[in-house]
Amino acid sequence: MRCSSHAFRSFLILSSVVGLLFLLGMLQTVPSLRAQTAKGASDMAFTLRSPDFANGADIPKQFTCSGEDRSPALEWGDAPAGTKSFALVADDPDAPVGTWVHWVIFNIPGTAHALPGAVAKQARLSDGTHQGQNDFRKVGYNGPCPPPGKPHRYFFKLYALNAELSLSSSATKSDVERGMESHILGHAEWMGRFQR
Secondary structure (H helix, E strand, C coil), X not given: CHXXXXXXXXXXXXXXXHHHHHHHHHHHHCCCCHHHECCCCCCCCCEEECCCCCCCCECCHHHCCCCCCCCCCEEEECXXXXXXEEEEEEEECCCCCCCEEEEEEEEXXXXXXXXXXXXXXXXXXXXXXXXXXXXXXXXXXXXCCCCCCCCEEEEEEEEEECCCCCXXXXXXXXXXXXXXXXXXXXXXXXXXXXXX
């Protein structure tokens, strides 16, 4: 009986070690955007903010499906040298079906320092900025619209790039992430919460 118990403990330890090694191997093979940054990019992050809500605070109703569903204003500064364009993704990692994408916008001119509130929901803006497809299968911004219950977090992630992206207006978050590989000079985030 003692031998059987010892063998079982040894089996559990061996299984744990094998599982840990497998997990570490998987983590090393999954590409991350940080690992795909442009050569020579600075590790110093630039700043992103919204004048419409504080970081980590509640997102006002007018920027959600319970209100006007218009995009909030965003402002940034200290972009890395060599920035040719910006890309922004807004998503909700707390959605019941997995991360839900609310906004995909790219080729924002590298000279820009802000996005105004209520960006038009069209594929191409007058300054050359492009908007892709969100998970509502629409172009442009569609705000927080969670099921009733606990608050969800909404991340606005801005990337400074050393190039413009050659993507169509039907581009999704995945398309933009692939297009940004090896072009990221820096990134900044702003987060808000909303519940219904």
